[in-house]
Amino acid sequence: MTAGDRQRTRFGLAFVSPWLVGFAAFTLYPVGASLYYSFCDYDVLSKPVWVGLLNYRDMASDGVFWHSVANTLLFNLMALPLGLVSALALALLLNQPVRARGVFRAIYYLPSLVPAVASAMIWLWILNGRLGLLNTALGVVGIHHPPQWLADPAWTKPSLALMSVWGCGNTVVIYLAALQGVPRSLMEAAMIDGASSWDRLVHVTLPAISPVIYFNLVIGIIGGLQVFVPAFIMWGGEGPDRSVLFYAVYLYQNAFDYRQMGYACAMAWMLCALILALTWIASLSSRRLVYYQGD
C-alpha cells in the first residue's frame, strides 16, 4: 500500500466514521446481544441466564405464538394482494393522458402521509359499529345488518386490510414512476401490430414494470409481517378473540408487558427467518415472472 493509498483510506474512514460508530453501537452490538439473549432467560433488570434452546422450544409449544403467526399470515394474505392490485390499478388509471393528474395523484398520495396513530383514530370512528360512517352508508344502500368491523373477530383483519388500501399512495407513486419509464417504442410497436389495450397491458406494460412489482411485493412482505401500530392502537393489542394479536404485537407484549426479553429476542429471530423464507419464495417465483431489461 502506498502512502497515497493509506491517506485515501484514512479520509474514507473519516467520512464514513459516523456510520461506523452507529453500526457498532446500534446494529452490530444489538444483533449479537439479541442472538445471545435468545438463548437466555432475560428480563433486562438482572443478568441473562443461559438456558440453551429453551426459548425456541417454548415457542414451538406456545399456542398463542402460533396464533399470532396465523393472524399475521392471514392478514397479509388479504392486505398484500389487495394493496398491490389496487395501487397498480390506480397507477394505471393515473398513467392515462388525463387532465389534473397532479391533483388526483395528490389525493391518492395524501393518506399515506397520515401518521399511523391519527389514521387509526379516523378508522376507529368510521368503522364504529353503530355510529360509524361506513355502516350508515351500508344502511343507505339496504344493508341493515352490516358487519361489526371492530368487534367481530371475523371482520377485524379485513378492516385493517381496508385501512391499508387507504394508505397505498406510496406504492401508487412508485408504480407510476415505473409506468412512465415503459419504453414508448415497445408500446407503439404493439399498437402497430394491432394488440388490444388488454394485450398491451399483459404483454408489454406488466412485464416492463415487473421488477417494480417484485420490489413492492418484497417491501410489502417485510412491512406486513411487522404490522403493529394499527392493531396496538385500535384494539389495545389483541382484539376480540385475539384476532389482531399479530406477531409484532405478541413480541412487544413479551418484551415489555411480561418482561420475557429472552423469549422476545428468540421471536425476533424467528421473524427474521420467516421474512427470509417468504422473500426467498418470492424471489424463486420472480425468476420466472420478473423481466429485467438487458438480460
Add this chain to the structure above:
Amino acid sequence: MRAPARLATYALLVAGAAVFITPFAWMLSTALKPLDQTLAQPPEWLARRYEARLGGVLQEVRPGGLVTEPSLWALERGSAQPVALAEASVRDGAWQPTSGLAVPVEVLKAIPASASAPWREIGDLSGAHRDVVPAASVSSRIALRWENFPGAIRAMRRFPRYLANTLVLCVLNVVGTVLSSALVAYGFSRLEWRLRDPLFGLLLATMMIPFPVVMVPLYGLFRWLGWIGTLKPLWVGSFCSSAFNVFLLRQFFRTIPRDLSEAARIDGCGEFRIFWQIILPLCRPALVVVALFTFMGTWNDFLGPLIYLTDERDFTLALGLRVMQTTGSGGIEWNYMMAASTLVILPVIALFFVAQRSFIEGIALTGTKA
C-alpha cells in the same frame, strides 16, 4: 383514447378520489360538531346550531327526539324536572294518558302532535332545563364549531409539551440525519479507498435487519446509559446516519461529474471543503428529500416513543393522541378526538403541498433505483 374509455377513466378516477378523500372529510366534519351531533343518526356532514325559546328566552338548545303522537309532558309530583312524555288522547273532555305513568305526575303540557305537525324535545346546553315545543319553532343553521380545536388542545392537557417535544425531536433528527448521511454517502461515493465497497455492502445488509431483532438490546443499552425516560434514544442515533438515506444520497452524489472534484483538488481544495462547498450545494434536491422523509418519520413515529418514553411530560403528539383516547372517562369525545387528529395531520399535509415535487420524486426514487 376513445371517448367511452376516456369517460370510464375519469369516472373511476373521480370515484376513487372520492373514496380516498372521504375519511379526511369525515374527520373534519366530526371535528367541527358539538358532541351530541356526533352521535346523531343519520349523521349530517355539517354541524348545526339549534335555537328555540326555552324558559321564555331565545337561546341555543340541544334538540332531542321528535314527538309525532298526541302526548302529555309530565312533571313528577314534588319535583322540578319534567320526567316523562306519555301517549295521550282526549277522554271525558280532557287530556288523559293512554297508558298509565309509573309515578304520580302533574300534567305540564298537552301536546297535540301529529306526523304532519311534530313537536320536538329540547334542552339547554347544560341539560338542566328541558321542554317540548312545536318542531317548527326550533330554528337551525349551519354553524361550524371552530372552538373545538382549542377545546381539543385543552382536552389533551399537555398539548404544548407534546408539540414542543415532537418539534425538538424533528429538528434534531433532521439535522443529524442530513449531516451524517451526507458525510457518509460522500465517503462511499466520491472517494476511492480500500474497504469502501465491502463496507458499503455491509451497510446495505443492515437495511435487511428488522427492528424487533435489535429492539431488546437497544432498550437494554439505553437503560444502561440511563436514557430511558428521556428523549435521547429517539434522536442520538440519527447523528450516526441511516443506511437508507446514505443509499439514497450516494445515488445522487454519483451523478456529479468526477472532474469537478479533480479540478478542486488540483486547486488545493481540501476534501472536506469539496464536500461542503461543492458537492452539498449541488445535491440540494436530494438533501431536501432526506430532510422531508426524516421529518415525516419522526413526526409519525409511534413505536419508538412508546418504548422509550415513560413520563407523560416527555410524550410526543403521536403518544398524546393515544393518551387522549385511553384516558377519556365514559366514552371517547369523537369531536375532540377528530379535532386533535386534524391538528396532528395538518402540518404533514401542509408540508406536502409546500414540497410536493420533492415528495413525489423522492418516493419514485426509492422504487426505481432499487
